[in-house]
Amino acid sequence: MRNIVTIARKELQGYFASPIAYVVLGFFALLYGYFFYTLLWYFDRQSMQVAPGSGMTMNVNQMLIGPVFMNVSVIVLFIMPMITMRTYAEEKRSGTIELLLTSPLTDWQIILGKFLGALLLYTVMLSVTLIHVGTLFYFGDPEWKPVATGYLGLLLMGGCFISAGLLISSLTKNQIVAGMVTFAVFLLLWVINWIGQSLGPTGQAIVTHLSITDHLDDFARGIIDTKHLVYYASFIVFGLFLTAKSVDSERWRG
Amino acid sequence: MIEVQHLSKRYGPFTAVDDVSFNVGAGEILGFLGPNGAGKTTTMRIITGYMPATDGAVSVAGYDVFSQPIEAKKRTGYLPETPPLYPDMTVRDYVTFVARIKGVPAREVKSRVEDVMRKTHVADMASRHCGKLSKGYKQRVGLAQALIHNPDVLVLDEPTAGLDPKQIIEARQLITELGGSHTVVLSTHILPEVSQTCHRVVIINKGKVVAVDTPANLTARLRGSETLYLQVHAPGADVAAGLSHVAGVTRVKADLHDNGLAAVEVDSEQGRDVRRELAAAVVHQGWGLLELRPMRMSLEDIFLSLTTEDAGDAVEPAAPAPATEAADA
Numbered sequence: 068m069r070n071i072v073t074i075a076r077k078e079l080q081g082y083f084a085s086p087i088a089y090v091v092l093g094f095f096a097l098l099y100g101y102f103f104y105t106l107l108w109y110f111d112r113q114s115m116q117v118a119p120g121s122g123m124t125m126n127v128n129q130m131l132i133g134p135v136f137m138n139v140s141v142i143v144l145f146i147m148p149m150i151t152m153r154t155y156a157e158e159k160r161s162g163t164i165e166l167l168l169t170s171p172l173t174d175w176q177i178i179l180g181k182f183l184g185a186l187l188l189y190t191v192m193l194s195v196t197l198i199h200v201g202t203l204f205y206f207g208d209p210e211w212k213p214v215a216t217g218y219l220g221l222l223l224m225g226g227c228f229i230s231a232g233l234l235i236s237s238l239t240k241n242q243i244v245a246g247m248v249t250f251a252v253f254l255l256l257w258v259i260n261w262i263g264q265s266l267g268p269t270g271q272a273i274v275t276h277l278s279i280t281d282h283l284d285d286f287a288r289g290i291i292d293t294k295h296l297v298y299y300a301s302f303i304v305f306g307l308f309l310t311a312k313s314v315d316s317e318r319w320r321g
Numbered sequence: 322m323i324e325v326q327h328l329s330k331r332y333g334p335f336t337a338v339d340d341v342s343f344n345v346g347a348g349e350i351l352g353f354l355g356p357n358g359a360g361k362t363t364t365m366r367i368i369t370g371y372m373p374a375t376d377g378a379v380s381v382a383g384y385d386v387f388s389q390p391i392e393a394k395k396r397t398g399y400l401p402e403t404p405p406l407y408p409d410m411t412v413r414d415y416v417t418f419v420a421r422i423k424g425v426p427a428r429e430v431k432s433r434v435e436d437v438m439r440k441t442h443v444a445d446m447a448s449r450h451c452g453k454l455s456k457g458y459k460q461r462v463g464l465a466q467a468l469i470h471n472p473d474v475l476v477l478d479e480p481t482a483g484l485d486p487k488q489i490i491e492a493r494q495l496i497t498e499l500g501g502s503h504t505v506v507l508s509t510h511i512l513p514e515v516s517q518t519c520h521r522v523v524i525i526n527k528g529k530v531v532a533v534d535t536p537a538n539l540t541a542r543l544r545g546s547e548t549l550y551l552q553v554h555a556p557g558a559d560v561a562a563g564l565s566h567v568a569g570v571t572r573v574k575a576d577l578h579d580n581g582l583a584a585v586e587v588d589s590e591q592g593r594d595v596r597r598e599l600a601a602a603v604v605h606q607g608w609g610l611l612e613l614r615p616m617r618m619s620l621e622d623i624f625l626s627l628t629t630e631d632a633g634d635a636v637e638p639a640a641p642a643p644a645t646e647a648a649d650a
């Protein structure tokens with residue numbers, strides 16, 4: 068455990084020692100801020116149209132926070148490759164992988180350390196949204212439960228992206244290639260449900276199941292469904308498992 | 322301290338290391354000598370547990386590196402060919418990080434880090450980013466990294482490559498100091514390196530061990546076979562044929578130049594002085610003898626003769642098989 072934390076700490080230090088962390092955080096804050104205010108403006112306009120005393124109430128959770136979470140998931144898709152691209156690729160290029168692999172660490176400690184490091188940066192990034200969500204709680208009266216499950220969903224979804232990103236980074240020495248391939252794969256996982264719509268009901272069911280972001284819907288509505296938990300957990304574990312295989316086979320090939 | 326037994330490594334169909342065996346005793350400094358592509362780095366990567374072997378076994382401090390990698394790695398310090406530094410980390414942060422992953426107890430980390438930085442003379446750069454260091458400093462930080470957990474075994478891959486002469490002398494001094502308290506294996510393709518720092522030398526070529534001996538013995542053994550150099554004026558004559566009949570001569574190699582001068586190397590049986598007979602033979606053929614002197618074999622020549630393509634015909638007695646047998650005897 069101590070080793071995992073040491074690696075995670077080194078990863079996090081690495082993000083903040085290079086421009087990556089700042090680019091990631093700045094980019095996220097910018098895009099997120101834009102989406103948030105657009106949605107807020109839209110929400111505001113709609114609530115104006117609801118006649119007072121008509122019995123209709125605007126639900127902040129459904130109308131604002133839910134969509135905000137879905138938008139965050141799209142931003143994450145663009146930003147996550149920047150977080151994961153160098154994890155393995157750069158260690159292999161610079162030769163520091165030799166240090167890690169000749170230290171008394173197991174491959175899993177290294178992988179989990181890197182996973183945790185990326186997840187921590189991602190968490191820091193998500194915490195930017197707490198400011199806005201906090202404002203809503205201050206001025207409005209949203210339910211806290213869908214907000215909490217929404218964050219849980221975002222964390223799990225981020226975990227999936229990181230897991231896939233680690234795997235792709237472990238397959239190359241070039242972090243730029245890693246970043247681009249990761250982005251392409253994420254994009255595919257995102258648009259896959261659009262493709263699914265043209266495949267009829269069965270095709271759509273399968274494809275929706277595969278889409279990382281679709282599983283987020285229920286979380287954003289305040290529902291914790293085991294189906295989604297299992298999906299995210301198995302996606303993460305499977306990705307890390309393949310990463311371990313990739314690192315090991317690299318070792319044989321030298 | 323290190324036992325390498327019948328080690329082989331294949332990359333696909335290509336055999337990079339072929340049935341290599343040697344032992345290194347505690348406190349010994351062993352030089353691993355061979356030209357580029359000989360398989361030095363590959364062997365070292367297997368000893369340090371970076372990659373598995375295709376065949377054979379390696380144990381470090383009694384632990385098998387394949388079946389007990391964690392225990393073996395705790396006792397091994399490794400400086401790869403390029404120091405594995407994180408450019409964005411300061412020297413102190415970097416060495417501290419390595420201390421942690423090498424399993425230095427938490428409360429000792431700080432003092433170990435300062436200690437090792439002093440020992441490797443990098444303390445003055447402690448707050449500098451690793452990426453901004455000169456080549457010499459990078460190498461020393463690499464050494465600091467390898468030493469941080471006070472390992473029994475130190476594996477140094479070309480530790481002086483790319484350093485300037487002053488830095489090389491410092492590095493050698495440091496390595497010599499380390500021998501005794503650590504078992505050191507260092508690789509190099511440069512000769513003076515081994516004759517000055519190593520107790521024993523393993524010469525490797527094309528993945529095979531060619532010789533194992535002390536630097537002094539290697540020189541002595543090869544000097545046993547006397548090689549003479551002659552310069553002869555013999556226009557148009559077959560000098561090699563003319564001299565190979567002389568009693569005691571085992572081999573003659575002659576380069577005839579256009580101006581009628583021939584540069585001739587003559588090997589003779591061990592301990593037999595054929596200079597008089599050779600001189601007589603030259604005169605007898607009616608050639609002019611311009612120069613006749615023994616060729617001193619430096620370790621460098623040995624190395625070249627052992628590891629170049631035509632090792633067989635350059636120095637007969639040093640052909641691979643007898644050399645290794647002699648080393649074991």
Ligand SMILES: Nc1ncnc2c1ncn2[C@@H]1O[C@H](COP(=O)(O)OP(=O)(O)O)[C@@H](O)[C@H]1O
Pocket residue numbers: 320321332335337355356357358359360361362363364
């Ligand atoms: N990962 C690899 N894949 C294929 N061939 C390799 C690999 N690493 C080294 N080799 C080959 O193995 C041989 C030995 O290399 P190496 O151990 O690096 O030699 P040295 O360190 O003595 O220069 C070389 O011919 C090299 O090209």
Ligand SMILES: [Mg+2]
Pocket residue numbers: 358361362363402478
């Ligand atoms: Mg090498």
